[in-house]
Amino acid sequence: MVNERRQWLDGDLFCRQEELTFRDCDARGRARPASLLSLMASAAGQDYTARGLGYERLFELRQVFLLSRISFRLHRYPLAGETVTVTTWENGVHGAHMRRDYQFLSEDGTPCLSAQSEWILVDPEDRRILRPSAFTGKPLTEHDRGIDCPPCRKILLPKEGTESLGEHRVVFSDLDHNGHVFSGNYGDIVWDALPPELQNARLLDFQINYSKEATLGERLTLLGCRDGDEVLVEGLWGRERSFSCACRFAGTSGDGQI
Numbered sequence: 001m002v003n004e005r006r007q008w009l010d011g012d013l014f015c016r017q018e019e020l021t022f023r024d025c026d027a028r029g030r031a032r033p034a035s036l037l038s039l040m041a042s043a044a045g046q047d048y049t050a051r052g053l054g055y056e057r058l059f060e061l062r063q064v065f066l067l068s069r070i071s072f073r074l075h076r077y078p079l080a081g082e083t084v085t086v087t088t089w090e091n092g093v094h095g096a097h098m099r100r101d102y103q104f105l106s107e108d109g110t111p112c113l114s115a116q117s118e119w120i121l122v123d124p125e126d127r128r129i130l131r132p133s134a135f136t137g138k139p140l141t142e143h144d145r146g147i148d149c150p151p152c153r154k155i156l157l158p159k160e161g162t163e164s165l166g167e168h169r170v171v172f173s174d175l176d177h178n179g180h181v182f183s184g185n186y187g188d189i190v191w192d193a194l195p196p197e198l199q200n201a202r203l204l205d206f207q208i209n210y211s212k213e214a215t216l217g218e219r220l221t222l223l224g225c226r227d228g229d230e231v232l233v234e235g236l237w238g239r240e241r242s243f244s245c246a247c248r249f250a251g252t253s254g255d256g257q258i
Contacts, residue, residue, distance in 0.1 A: 005083065007046070012089045012141045014047035019083045026199075030077040033191060033206055038184030040102050040115060041067060043088045053137045055177065058124075063135055065119045067183045068097055069152040071207040072115035076106075083107060092142030093132045096120060101147055114147040124178075155209050155244040157225055157232050165193040165222035165233065170214050180213035186243055190233050193222045198231060201249040208245040212237060 005017035024035035044065070045055065058064045078084050084104045091099040097118035104113035121130040132140060168189050176182035181189075186208060191199055214220060220235035220242055229251075234244040 007050070009050055012143055013087055014043060014050060014089065015085055015087050016043060016046060017083055017085050020078050020080055022080055025080040028200065029080040031079070032187060033203065034184050034187030036072065036074075036078075036104075036113060037070065037187045037208075038182070039086055039104075040070065040072075040088070040117065041183045043086045043102065044100055044117075044119075047088055048137070051138060058137060061137060062123045062125060063130060063137060064122055064124045064178070065098070066122050066178070067210055068118045068120050069154075069207070069209050070115060070117040070183075071150050071152045071205070072102070072113055073149045073205050074113055074203055075110075075148070076112050077202075078104065078106075078112050084112060089143055089145070090141045091116075091144055093140060094118065096129065096131065098132050098135075098140060101145065101149075103145075103147060111148075114149040116147070116149050116152050118152050150205055150207065153207065155207060155232065155234075155246050157223060157234050157244065162223040162225045165224045167222060168193075168220045168235065170216055170218045170220070172216060174214075175216060178213075180215050183210060186210075186235075186245070189220070189222075189235065190245055190247070193224070193233065194231070198247075198249060202251065203247060204229075204250050205248040206245065208243060210243055211241045212243075214242045218242075 007016040018039055020031050024031055026032050086104055088100060088102045091101045100117045102115040103111045106112050121132060121135055123130060170181055174181045174185050214237060218237050220237055222235050224231060224233040229249050231247045235242045
């Protein structure tokens, strides 16, 4: 029997069933952070599309959303072959950011991932940042469902004590329809730079700040440091920060080198 997957709206909730395939998972069959980030970014767009505000319509309005920060907690890894229900909803405005929350539900209805995100509104033609109040597509809604997830925060590496993790050259396959590195791809950029013991460790929490768009041909210098069970990684384009992230792992406590 073919397992039919569904997508639906439930008031302010958008819900979509997704199967985790081999492509989405690492060598141990666990969903890669890049895949989880990608599913969340896609669900935000799918929510607006289902409400008549697809990318083309938002472009006509000269009001598109760019992801600024995201924070997620893994209650357990989704695994290859598993179907999860991705749920997402708007959660109001904080300063210049519009908030959106997520939960990934297992087949038994329990959460395997909880997440918060913050977005900025941008004119796609001149890249000018707009205030949330300028959005004319629909009224922005707010619903705090009290999910178990660290709040989004600004992530900065210390000025001393970091080490080089190599570099990443932005190639064509990194780019999305906005012409910059797709937000989900940063998960792979970070994991490719980590040593094997961390690549295979159990991830608990992940947070990332998207600071400056990275485009074709740019080279991101990767730096990192470690403090107990948390690893910080950032990518620099010249002297400007393109992204910074914090990863908290289970059972890897230790200071010093990554």
